[in-house]
Amino acid sequence: xxxxxxxxxxxxxxxxxxxxxxxxxxxxxxxxxxxxxxxxxxxxxxxxxxxxxxxxxxxxxxxxxxxxxxxxxxxxxxxxxxxxxxxxxxxxxxxxxx
Numbered sequence: 001x002x003x004x005x006x007x008x009x010x011x012x013x014x015x016x017x018x019x020x021x022x023x024x025x026x027x028x029x030x031x032x033x034x035x036x037x038x039x040x041x042x043x044x045x046x047x048x049x050x051x052x053x054x055x056x057x058x059x060x061x062x063x064x065x066x067x068x069x070x071x072x073x074x075x076x077x078x079x080x081x082x083x084x085x086x087x088x089x090x091x092x093x094x095x096x097x098x
């Protein structure tokens with residue numbers, strides 16, 4: 001069974017009781033991440049509206065999707081390079097056997 005803990009945080013002028021199952025430091029890191037996005041929008045020290053929260057969520061979602069896309073591209077490149085290395089190793093192995 002999971003060990004759910006809570007911390008009280010303030011984000012965008014709203015006090016929130018946040019439940020988490022990971023380490024507290026990770027939960028606080030997530031809170032800081034959201035706060036930095038709000039700060040970049042100029043909404044960090046004000047009480048945020050639902051519209052500001054939605055725009056912030058969309059900005060974070062865009063960042064996530066871009067990261068996912070870039071990660072997939074890097075993985076594809078690594079797979080191509082790995083195949084090439086394996087082909088070279090196979091060729092070298094065949095040369096030493098003949």
